[in-house]
Amino acid sequence: METATPHLCQDLQDTYHSCCTAPKTGKTSRGTAYWLCITAYQLIYSMITSSFALSVLPREAERLNSEASSLWLAVYVMICGATQLVCPVAGMCSDRFSSAWGRRRPILVAGSLVASAGFVLVYFASLLSWPKTFMLGLLATEMALNVAYAAHAALPADLSAAGARDLESTGPCRDAEAGIVSGIMALHSFIGAVLAMGVMELMKGQPLQMFYITYAAGVVFCSSIVCAVAKEEASVQTSAALPSRGEILSAYTLDLPADLDFFWVCCGRLLFYTSQAVIVFMEYFIRDMFEAVIEKRLLLKTLKVKEEAMVISRLSTLVLIGQLVGAAVALPSSRLSDRFGCKPMVFASCYVLCATFLTFVIAPKFGWYVMEIGATLYGLGAGSYMSVDYALALKCLPTSKESAQSFGLWGIAGFLGSCLGPFLVGGVLFFFPQPGSQPRTWQRSHFQFKGYALGILVAGALPALAVIRATMYIRREV
Secondary structure (H helix, E strand, C coil): CCCCCCCCCHHHHHHHHHHCCCCCCCCCCCCCCHHHHHCCCHHHHHHHHHHHHHHHHHHHHHHHCCCHHHHHHHHHHHHHCCCCCCCHHHHHHHHHHCCCCCCHHHHHHHHHHHHHHHHHHHHHHHHHCCHHHHHHHHHHHHHHHHHHHHHHHHHHHHHHHHHHHHHHCCCHHHHCCCCCCHHHHHHHHHHHHHHHHHHHHHHCCCCCCCHHHHHHHHHHHHHHHHHHHCCCCCCCCCCCCCCHHHHHHHCCCCCCHHHHHHHHHHHHHHHHHHCCCCCCHHHHHHHHHHHHHHHHCHHHHHHHHHHHHHHHHHHHHHHHHHHHHHHHHHHHHHHHHHHCCHHHHHHHHHHHHHHHHHHHHHHHHHCCCCCCCCEEEEEEEHHHHHHHHHHHHHHCCCCCCCCHHHHHHHHHHHHHHHHHHHHHHHHHHHHCCCCCCCCCCCCCCCCHHHHHHHHHHHHHHHHHHHHHHHHHCCCCCC
């Protein structure tokens, strides 16, 4: 059995040129349903990250750490982001893995099983209010999820190249296949977020720990779908499965003269996910900016329960609007990118995101309906960007690395942004507590409007504008 091609991006480029010149045959390409199943892990991954960021981690930060909840929330999000650093090494091991089931599926299964066990640990740590054990369990669980994600991210690229060879170069060209896969992955991301809102709604009144049981079951289910549908070739690798120290270090670097386009793709992704950190603090924003009048009318004894229910209800409404709009535009945007290119879609999406953040800033003055307008704009902007995110990376893959390593770096870029953004917003909010909200310095759980406004502009609007600049530096016509 032949080993997998060492330079997948070059293989896809050759496929693109040959499919334009080869004579047509009666063979047909794989359809949307096939790619929906192959990318199903993205669905549960998105569901977990969405509900973590919007509800689970903010509530755990306040419940397990009564002091400085905004900073503890930033710490939890940083833990989730830092675990993405394992992706290039996990990808390198996946590239070298030898088995009769291929290179990706065994890593995906192993990561999913460990992640499910990690959710059980987090369940008991949360139930027993053990903050240190909770952080340890969160670290182990997120690391396992990202190991599985590293293998899964490279699977569509592998199958796309293999499918092109099987079709004798008469299947879809690289760009068209990249576009549809990217659109479907974006669709999974938004549907996963919608499912997260549904789970949050269904679990109202239930213990917070029930989320972790749902996560564990979902990871096993979606991984099973991927492994059942994906038909990988048996992999026989000649190099050592475990990389050396020098190879590990090289997994985190790029040959800039040769791979400068991929570098700018990663920079743009980092900045985009930095801007998304604003959404992490939306629960606090709604509570402090839109529930003040209601708070004064409630009895002190029932204030906390009623306030939390109102905030969660409004947050769910916003997220549902944004995610449904994002899901609706994901596939059409990927089709538009096939016609007009990825760059124009990135530019348009980032301008819409800037308008979104400005809308959030003015919303407390004009009323709740402005927040709903902002949620609609967010869905348009984020949906358009995410529909071309994977395609942009696939078209600019480095020639010096295999696919899983490259997508590991690509994933790190996104999670570094997810790590940086919350610290920007959380740090700003810490210096703008509401007067008299808490008697002790470190118990600042309510914040002023100017803190939110500054955090949204610094961590939201400015990074979104910077994405445009980074994308303009990409030399390749994409």
